[in-house]
Amino acid sequence: QVQLQESGPGLVKPSQTLSLTCTVSGGSISSGSHYWSWVRQPAGKGLEWIGHIYTSGLTNYNPSLKSRVTISVDTSKNQFSLNVTSVTAADTAVYYCARDSRSLDYADSSGYYYYYYMDVWGKGTTVTVSS
Amino acid sequence: SSELTQDPAVSVALGQTVRITCQGDSLRSYYASWYQQKPGQAPVLVIYGKSQRPSGIPDRFSGSSSGNTASLTITGAQAEDEADYYCNCRDRGVDQVFGGGTKLTVL
Numbered sequence: 001q002v003q004l005q006e007s008g009p010g011l012v013k014p015s016q017t018l019s020l021t022c023t024v025s026g027g028s029i030s031s032g033s034h035y036w037s038w039v040r041q042p043a044g045k046g047l048e049w050i051g052h053i054y055t056s057g058l059t060n061y062n063p064s065l066k067s068r069v070t071i072s073v074d075t076s077k078n079q080f081s082l083n084v085t086s087v088t089a090a091d092t093a094v095y096y097c098a099r100d101s102r103s104l105d106y107a108d109s110s111g112y113y114y115y116y117y118m119d120v121w122g123k124g125t126t127v128t129v130s131s
Numbered sequence: 132s133s134e135l136t137q138d139p140a141v142s143v144a145l146g147q148t149v150r151i152t153c154q155g156d157s158l159r160s161y162y163a164s165w166y167q168q169k170p171g172q173a174p175v176l177v178i179y180g181k182s183q184r185p186s187g188i189p190d191r192f193s194g195s196s197s198g199n200t201a202s203l204t205i206t207g208a209q210a211e212d213e214a215d216y217y218c219n220c221r222d223r224g225v226d227q228v229f230g231g232g233t234k235l236t237v238l
Contacts, residue, residue, distance in 0.1 A: 037227065039174075047166075047174065047217050049227040060225045096173055100227070103180060105162070116221050117164035117179035124173050 002027040004097050004122035012091075012129050018084040022097030022122060029078045030055045035100035036080045037118060038071060040093040048093075052100050053080055087129045094124040135163075135218055135230035142236040143208045151203045151233045153218030161221040163201035165194060168215045168232075177216075178203055205235075213237045 008020035022036070029036065037052040051061035053071045061069050065084070073080040084091060099120040105113045135155040143149035153163055162181065166174035176185050178194035191206045201220070205212055218230040 039229075046232040047168075047219075047229040049219075049229060052227070062226065103183075105180065115162040115164075115180040116227075117176055118166070118174075118219070118227075119176050119179075119185060121173040121175070 002099060002120050004099065004120055006095060006097050006122045006125040008125060008127070010126055010128060012087055012127060013131050014088055014129055015086055018082070018087050018091060018127055018129070020082045020095055020097075020125065020127070022080050022082075024078045024080075024099075028075075029073065029080065030075050033102060035060075036071075036073065037098045037100045038082045039096045039098055039118075040091075041096070041124075042090075042093045050082065050084075050095075089129050092127065092129045094126050096124045097122045135220065135228055137216075137218060137230040137233045139231070140234045140236070142238055143205070144238050145210060146207055148204065148206045149208050149235065151205075151216050151235065153201045153203075153230045154199055155220070155228070155230070156199055157220050157222045157228065158196060158199050158201050162196060163194070163218045163220045165192075165201075165203045166217045166219065167212075168217065169213075174217065208235075208237050210237050 003025045005023045012018045035052040038050040051071050053059045053073050068085045070083045098118040101119045102114040102116045105115050165178040167177045168174045177188050177192050182194040193204045195202045215232045217232045222228040
C-alpha cells in the first residue's frame with residue numbers, strides 16, 4: 001500500500017527558507033486522480049492545510065500562506081516538495097504530507113460531483129524555526 | 132477562506148454514544164471528512180463521503196450531514212477512541228479547510 005515519508009532539516013533560521021520533501025512509496029505518484037497535500041500542526045494546536053499539487057503541476061494554496069509557499073512535484077523521483085520562505089517562529093510545527101483523494105458521488109446533467117478526503121498520511125516531521 | 136467550527140472538548144461515558152459536530156458554510160456544498168489524532172501520531176481518516184469508513188475503522192464510527200452541519204457519531208465509545216477529532220472539507224472548490232478540533236474524553 002502507498003506510504004508517505006517526510007524529510008528535511010529539523011531546524012531553520014528565521015528569515016530563511018524551510019524546505020521539505022515527501023517521498024511516495026508503494027505506488028506511483030502519478031497514478032489515480034490524486035492531489036498531494038502538505039498540512040502542518042504547531043505544538044498543542046490544530047491542523048492547518050498548507051496547499052496541494054496535482055501531478056500535472058497544478059497547485060492550490062491556503063490564502064493565508066500563499067505569498068510564501070511553493071509546492072512542486074518530481075514524478076521521476078516519486079516525490080513532492082514544500083518550500084516556505086521568510087520563516088518566523090510561527091512556522092514552527094510538525095509538517096505532514098498527505099494523499100488527497102476523491103471518489104465520485106454522483107453525476108447529472110450539470111457534471112460530476114465528488115467527495116474528497118486525505119486517506120494516506122506521513123508520520124510527520126518537526127521543524128523548529130530558531131536562531 | 133471559509134471556516135469550520137468544532138466544540139473544543141466533548142466527553143462520553145464508556146460504552147455510550149457521542150456526537151461531534153462541525154459547522155461551516157462549505158458543508159452546504161461538500162461532504163466533510165473526519166480524522167482521529169492520538170498524541171504524537173499522525174491523523175487517521177475515520178469517515179468520508181456520506182458515511183464511508185476506510186478499511187480497518189470500526190463500524191461504531193458513522194457520519195451524517197444536514198445543512199451547514201456535519202456530525203461524527205461514535206456508538207458505544209471505547210477507551211481507545213479518546214483522541215482529538217478534526218473535520219475537513221473543500222473550500223471554494225479547490226482549497227481545503229480544517230476545523231479547530233474536538234478533544235474527546237472517554238470517562
